[in-house]
Amino acid sequence: MSAGRQLLPLLADLSQRLALSLDLEETLRQVVALIADSMHAETASVFLREPNGELVCRACSGPVDIRGLRLPRGHGIVGRTVETGLCQIVRDARLDPDFAGRPIESSTGFVTRTMLCAPLLTAEGPFGALQVLNKADGALFDDEDCDVLRLLAAPTALALNRARLAENVLEQNRIRRELGMARRLQRSLLPPRRRGGYPVLALNLPAREISGDFYDFFDLADGRIAFALGDVAGKGLDAAFLMVRCASLLRWAGKEGLPPGAWLARVNDELREAIPPGMFVCAVAGYFDPALQQVVWASAGFPPLLRIDAAGCSTQFPAEGPPLGILHGMNFPEQRTDLAGAALYLFSDGVTDVRDRAGRTLEVAGIESALIDLHERPPEARLRGLVRQLRRLRVTDDTTLMLIQGASCGAQRLLEHRFPARPEALAQMRHRVADALAISGAGSDDRQALVLAVDEAASNIIRHAYRGPCDADIVLRIERDAGELRFELLDDAPCIDPDCVKPRDLADCRPGGLGVTIIDSLMDEWCIGPRPCGGNRLWMRKRIRG
Amino acid sequence: MHKHCTTETEGEYRVVRLGGEVDLSWSQEVRRAVLDALAASSKVAVNLAGVSYIDSSGIAALVEGFQQARSRGQSFVLVECSAPVLAVLKLARLDKVFALRDRLE
Numbered sequence: 232m233s234a235g236r237q238l239l240p241l242l243a244d245l246s247q248r249l250a251l252s253l254d255l256e257e258t259l260r261q262v263v264a265l266i267a268d269s270m271h272a273e274t275a276s277v278f279l280r281e282p283n284g285e286l287v288c289r290a291c292s293g294p295v296d297i298r299g300l301r302l303p304r305g306h307g308i309v310g311r312t313v314e315t316g317l318c319q320i321v322r323d324a325r326l327d328p329d330f331a332g333r334p335i336e337s338s339t340g341f342v343t344r345t346m347l348c349a350p351l352l353t354a355e356g357p358f359g360a361l362q363v364l365n366k367a368d369g370a371l372f373d374d375e376d377c378d379v380l381r382l383l384a385a386p387t388a389l390a391l392n393r394a395r396l397a398e399n400v401l402e403q404n405r406i407r408r409e410l411g412m413a414r415r416l417q418r419s420l421l422p423p424r425r426r427g428g429y430p431v432l433a434l435n436l437p438a439r440e441i442s443g444d445f446y447d448f449f450d451l452a453d454g455r456i457a458f459a460l461g462d463v464a465g466k467g468l469d470a471a472f473l474m475v476r477c478a479s480l481l482r483w484a485g486k487e488g489l490p491p492g493a494w495l496a497r498v499n500d501e502l503r504e505a506i507p508p509g510m511f512v513c514a515v516a517g518y519f520d521p522a523l524q525q526v527v528w529a530s531a532g533f534p535p536l537l538r539i540d541a542a543g544c545s546t547q548f549p550a551e552g553p554p555l556g557i558l559h560g561m562n563f564p565e566q567r568t569d570l571a572g573a574a575l576y577l578f579s580d581g582v583t584d585v586r587d588r589a590g591r592t593l594e595v596a597g598i599e600s601a602l603i604d605l606h607e608r609p610p611e612a613r614l615r616g617l618v619r620q621l622r623r624l625r626v627t628d629d630t631t632l633m634l635i636q637g638a639s640c641g642a643q644r645l646l647e648h649r650f651p652a653r654p655e656a657l658a659q660m661r662h663r664v665a666d667a668l669a670i671s672g673a674g675s676d677d678r679q680a681l682v683l684a685v686d687e688a689a690s691n692i693i694r695h696a697y698r699g700p701c702d703a704d705i706v707l708r709i710e711r712d713a714g715e716l717r718f719e720l721l722d723d724a725p726c727i728d729p730d731c732v733k734p735r736d737l738a739d740c741r742p743g744g745l746g747v748t749i750i751d752s753l754m755d756e757w758c759i760g761p762r763p764c765g766g767n768r769l770w771m772r773k774r775i776r777g
Numbered sequence: 778m779h780k781h782c783t784t785e786t787e788g789e790y791r792v793v794r795l796g797g798e799v800d801l802s803w804s805q806e807v808r809r810a811v812l813d814a815l816a817a818s819s820k821v822a823v824n825l826a827g828v829s830y831i832d833s834s835g836i837a838a839l840v841e842g843f844q845q846a847r848s849r850g851q852s853f854v855l856v857e858c859s860a861p862v863l864a865v866l867k868l869a870r871l872d873k874v875f876a877l878r879d880r881l882e
Contacts, residue, residue: 654802661798661830679864686832690801745833745869752868 238379241269245383249390258390259290266363266383267292270376272347273365278302278309279351279391280358286310293364295341307331312348312360318377321346324364347372349380351388358395361387413441413471420478422448429670430521431456432614433633436626443470444579444629445478449485451518453674454775457485459516460533460633462579464554469507477502477512477555491517491529495552495563499531502556511554515577522672522714522776524571524637529563531555534580535595536566540573541639543606545599570637574610576602577635581628585621593624610636642712645671650707652693652722653700660707661686667709671716673775681716681773684753687746688720688769691732696724696767714776720769726761781827782810790881791818792856796827799835807835811842819851822881826857831865843875854878 245262252258259277267275274293278286284304288297305314311329312319324330324343332343345366351359361384366372414437421435433446443463451457459481463470480498489497494516502512515536517528530536532554535547552563568575578598585593601620605613614634621630646667650656664685668678685707692705706721734751735744750757750771757771780797791814799807814821823839825831839855846853854876858866866872 654800657800657802658798661800679861680868682830683832683865683868686800690832690834693801745836749833749865749868 238269238382241265242382242386246386249386252390255390255394256290259387260292262387263290263361264292266361266380270347270363270379271367271370272363273367275361275363277351277387277391278313278360278362280304280313286313286359289359295335295339297335300335302331308346308348309360309362312350312362313357316350316352316357318350318381319346319348320372320374320377321348322371344369345371347376347380349377349384351384351391353388353392359388359391410441413468417442417445417471417475420475421446427666427670430519430636430638431458431633432610432636433460434614434618434631436618436621436630438581438626438629439466441468441471442629443474444581444631445474446631446633447478447482447485448633449482451486451488452676453488454520454522454672454677455488456519456521457488457517458519458577458633458635459485459514460577460579460631461512461514462533462581462629462631463510463512465510469510473506473510473512477514481514481516485516488518490565491527492552492563492565495529495531495555496561499555499561499563500559503559506556511556513550513554513580515550519570519635520672520776521638521670522711524569525567526570526575526635527565527567529565531563534578534583537576537595537599537602538568538570538573539576539599539602539606541606543603545603547595547599570635572640573637574606574613575635575637577633579629579631581626581630582621582632584628585630586625586627588624593621610634638711642710642717644708645711645716646707646709648707649704650689651701652697652703652705652724654690654693657686657689660689664707664709668716671709671711671775672714673716677773677775680753681718684750684771685718685720687749688718688771691746692720692722692724692767692769696722696727698724715772715774718769718771721762721766723766726765727759727767729759732759782806784810784814786818787822787881789818790820790822790852791815792822792824792881794824794827798830799828800830800832801834804832804834804838808838808841811838812845815842815845815849815851815853821846821851822854822856822878824856825859825862828859828862831862833865833869836865836869836871839875840871852876854881856881 245265248258248261263275263277276291277289279289280286286302286309288300291297302310308319308321308327308329321327322345324346336342343364346364348360348362350357361380431448435444435446446460448456448458461477463474480501484494484497513532515528515530515533517526519526529552530550531552533550535549538546548566553561582598583594601617605616646663648660648663650660661682664682668681689705693700697703703723708719710717732747734748754771755773759767759769762768783794785792793810793814843853856878858877
């Protein structure tokens with residue numbers, strides 16, 4: 232009866248404390264004290280269920296501090312309360328078969344006689360219990376006590392649930408933030424897109440936040456382009472870390488310009504040292520030579536490479552080596568193909584595993600036929616078209632694609648540039664030449680020398696053929712053919728006598744006349760002569776490969 | 778670096794600092810600056826750290842300065858030659874002719 236009179240103010244007080252609580256543990260301590268006091272019980276405690284099903288005491292008030300006490304799932308009267316979701320009134324705990332307090336009794340001397348236990352309930356079911364022990368004066372807990380405890384349990388459950396949900400949200404946010412960072416790190420390792428007709432195009436579409444796929448490409452000093460793709464077996468952070476490691480190893484080993492088989496062998500041995508058991512990496516690594524229009528590579532268990540030419544004919548190149556990271560000292564045979572008039576496609580198995588509505592996987596044949604359908608479009612449009620088709624299907628894994636575009640067969644025009652015969656126009660001419668040479672396959676030293684040679688040639692035309700700056704034009708053409716670059720400069724000036732254009736003896740240190748000497752020493756061959764319609768033609772060639 | 782050509786006194790030297798791409802469009806300006814410096818001081822240095830490109834007309838301006846200095850017993854050095862400058866000097870076999878220094882002091 233006395234409990235009933237104090238009930239409303241008690242309930243109001245308790246609800247308010249719980250609602251305002253910033254420190255839930257501290258508030259729970261106050262709440263159990265309040266409950267014990269108002270119900271005239273010797274002790275009161277709160278038990279919560281852990282993810283593994285164990286029950287832990289999170290707060291208690293009374294002569295014995297049992298905070299941290301753990302009960303296996305379903306044990307004790309508390310366990311029974313949580314399992315059944317029903318209030319338990321116990322007249323004599325020692326007679327109850329579920330009573331689990333005997334160890335406490337023997338170690339602390341505290342005897343449990345009467346007990347009342349109410350579940351803490353949410354929509355998902357019980358997640359803990361409120362327990363009060365030993366009603367004062369040896370009395371028994373009755374149904375009214377039971378109702379009171381259930382009433383007190385309600386706001387307690389609410390507050391605890393809210394706190395737990397808030398904790399979950401924080402945890403999820405933390406995980407999302409960390410994955411987001413890992414994702415940004417991974418993306419930062421991918422090389423930026425290169426514009427202006429660069430022959431390598433690639434993209435990576437991760438299925439989840441972090442990817443086990445990667446691609447890489449970079450220029451070598453000798454004018455070749457190195458490329459690599461990788462696909463880590465497994466998912467999650469482990470796979471992501473392995474991906475980062477493998478990508479770094481591939482780039483490090485690739486910069487040395489080792490033959491592809493040796494390149495992969497080195498990475499394989501390094502990975503083998505410390506790869507987690509059960510993990511491996513499928514990879515491909517190689518070089519494209521824009522000067523000779525050839526690709527050479529080695530494949531470690533990667534899906535077949537596809538070569539599709541301008542006529543839409545396709546060739547498949549299956550992998551000839553095992554995945555990386557499994558065994559030491561493996562052999563990765565070198566494979567090669569000519570890419571004049573064709574393109575080479577590399578893709579991870581996330582692409583072949585894409586499924587249609589019937590659940591059938593796309594497979595290599597599916598990609599092949601999609602690419603053949605697209606083969607007449609420009610390279611960027613082909614990749615976009617393929618991605619659009621993939622997106623219409625069900626993508627379950629990371630997809631990584633790379634396209635290496637060969638130039639058309641025969642000689643290729645790299646540049647045609649018309650400019651006025653004025654010194655101010657030389658800077659722009661040089662930059663256009665540098666851009667054209669950047670994807671020609673010429674090495675960086677050669678490129679510097681060629682820009683200088685063309686500049687000297689143009690300067691001489693301005694100074695000597697036109698006898699000074701004027702409004703007439705000069706036309707520059709650059710062509711590439713099988714490892715050789717050819718330069719042509721055409722003017723409309725009076726025909727000059729080729730015999731007058733000669734390199735001079737450098738031992739004679741004079742300020743002038745260096746231009747022709749520079750051209751002579753940089754180029755393999757050059758000549759100047761009159762054009763049939765008037766004007767002069769200066770022609771120079773340099774072999775950049777082989 | 779952008780095209781620039783400035784002259785200052787640093788210690789005993791008149792220093793001509795060049796930057797940018799030195800080509801036919803302004804090599805006359807360089808020639809003028811070098812000869813003026815030689816007229817103003819018996820020790821001239823040309824700092825080439827900022828030169829991203831130089832052609833034969835730019836080299837010619839330097840050669841002219843070198844020859845004039847030599848004929849008058851003046852000191853003429855090239856300081857902090859950038860890689861492109863060194864490459865062209867080597868091509869013209871002038872890397873052993875000029876006095877090249879890493880820094881003035």
